Amino acid sequence: MWEEKKNKENVSVRRKRIFAAILLYFCLLLFVANDAWVYQTPIVKITEVHTKESRKEEDVRGGREPYYTQNIKGILLNGEKKGKTVRLNNEYSYSGVLDQKYAKGDKVLVTLEGDSLKGTIKSLKRDTHLAVLAGALIFLLLAVTKEKGMLTILTVVANFGIFFLGFTGFLKGREVLVVCRFMTVLFAVIPLVILNGFHKKTWAAVLSTLSVLALIMGIFDLTVRYTGGLDYSSMEYLGSMDDPGELFRAEIMLAGLGAIMDVTVTISSALGEITRKNPSVSVRALIRSGREIGYDIMGTMMNVLLFVFACSQIPTFLIRMNNDVDFFTILRLHIPYEICCFLIESIGIVLAIPVSILFASVFMKTGKVRKDRRNER
Incomplete structure (x- = not known):
């Protein structure tokens, strides 16, 4: 009887720990998804994208590779101009070897041109994706082992x-x-x-x-x-x-x-x-x-x-x-x-x-x- 009661208490404690770990994980994801204020580099959330083919260039095999230009609008998430609309330009190739296509909803690190609301994209903000993967790995490790x-x-x-x-x-x-x-x-x-x-x-x-x-x-x-x-x-x-x-x-x-x-x-x-x-x-x-x-x-x-x-x-x-x-x-x-x-x-x-x-x-x-x-x- 005493052993059965102790086992139930252990199961209850384990469930509480699992629930606490899940809650902590989602709190971490919520923080990382809204951590633009931590960055000194301007961060923009893309709200509008217009894509069109700009040109074609010959590749190493003699084919014609298309290049595309993107006119992007987004909301600045940090800095003194937080909340203002920013215009960005991006060009990417069909192969995407040295460049990248961006879509609505992406968060990107940008470089602004002086005091204007125009700029260029440096890279994608990836910390949320990394937090999801790292958190999932840690949670599985703790749950299994x-x-x-x-x-x-x-x-x-x-x-x-x-x-x-x-x-x-x-x-x-x-x-x-x-x-x-x-x-x-x-x-x-x-x-x-x-x-x-x-x-x-x-x-x-x-x-x-x-x-x-x-x-x-x-x-x-x-x-x-x-x-x-x-x-x-x-x-x-x-x-x-x-x-x-x-x-x-x-x-x-x-x-x-x-x-x-x-x-x-x-x-x-x-x-x-x-x-x-x-x-x-x-x-x-x-x-x-x-x-x-x-x-x-x-x-x-x-x-x-x-x-x-x-x-x-x-x-x-x-x-x-x-x-x-x-x-x-x-x-x-x-x-x-x-x-x-x-x-x-x-x-x-x-x-x-x-x-x-x-x-x-x-x-x-x-x-x-x-x-x-x-x-x-």
């Missing part, structure tokens, strides 16, 4: 903080490789400690991740040394770097960190749970179980890595192929570094399986062996 969802949110915030520290250090003149090594250690330690606490599986995953990163960087350095190195002449933004090789090594260091951590955390957590459920399990059985888990997730994680690298290159492929650049020419000249990154990180995923099995087995069984020896005494 409860306390773990809050910890996950904290890890995301912590990772943003690490990126900020790293970029700030680089802009202050520190070497890019030193900054990336510092960021890598923080990325490997802080999120796992936040999610799992100071636990054996946490340190097993951290040491496994750092060991695998050291291995793949060693493999990369040996390969470059004995095969003549890479030609960095086709890398972008070379003018901002004295040594593009350092930039590429930093990219390798960070690119596959998430996938490698996923493998090490999965195996360490699984072996930790097996040990907790069956403390007498042997090391050989743990290794066998870890190997089977690794086989199951290895292919999936490599495909995830492939999709991440491939999707990031879709604009490159489409733009260059639209300019009659051959598919294999793009592979050979424009994205060899991404292919190299994918291969190195895939090697890291494969190496993460035996390395994480080794560390997890040692960590999980070491304490058990010591405890058994103390009991025997």
Whole structure:
């Protein structure tokens, strides 16, 4: 009877928390939808749009691409002239690669011409859309995973903080490789400690991740040394770097960190749970179980890595192929570094399986062996 009453109280408290979270979410959306007063840049809500075709220009394939002109009216939402009607002009192309079409109801950031009520559009005001997506993600995390969802949110915030520290250090003149090594250690330690606490599986995953990163960087350095190195002449933004090789090594260091951590955390957590459920399990059985888990997730994680690298290159492929650049020419000249990154990180995923099995087995069984020896005494 007492347990039933306690369960009902817990359900009531949970419902109140969910209701409070939903109410807070809608209050946030209401604030963001009416936050024009926060901005110093003039914001206009479009109330009227007249669109007409202005001209046609020849594109790279010899076709005729139409261009459109928009005469726009809107209400100024902030500043000294708040509430007044503003006239704007916008031109966009049919493809919309470098410009954008605007519609009635859009909120836009504008630049006014002096003291007049005429101006040009800088960009769309997107904070409402971002608030909807971010709020939905946070709400789902909390609803599905409860306390773990809050910890996950904290890890995301912590990772943003690490990126900020790293970029700030680089802009202050520190070497890019030193900054990336510092960021890598923080990325490997802080999120796992936040999610799992100071636990054996946490340190097993951290040491496994750092060991695998050291291995793949060693493999990369040996390969470059004995095969003549890479030609960095086709890398972008070379003018901002004295040594593009350092930039590429930093990219390798960070690119596959998430996938490698996923493998090490999965195996360490699984072996930790097996040990907790069956403390007498042997090391050989743990290794066998870890190997089977690794086989199951290895292919999936490599495909995830492939999709991440491939999707990031879709604009490159489409733009260059639209300019009659051959598919294999793009592979050979424009994205060899991404292919190299994918291969190195895939090697890291494969190496993460035996390395994480080794560390997890040692960590999980070491304490058990010591405890058994103390009991025997």
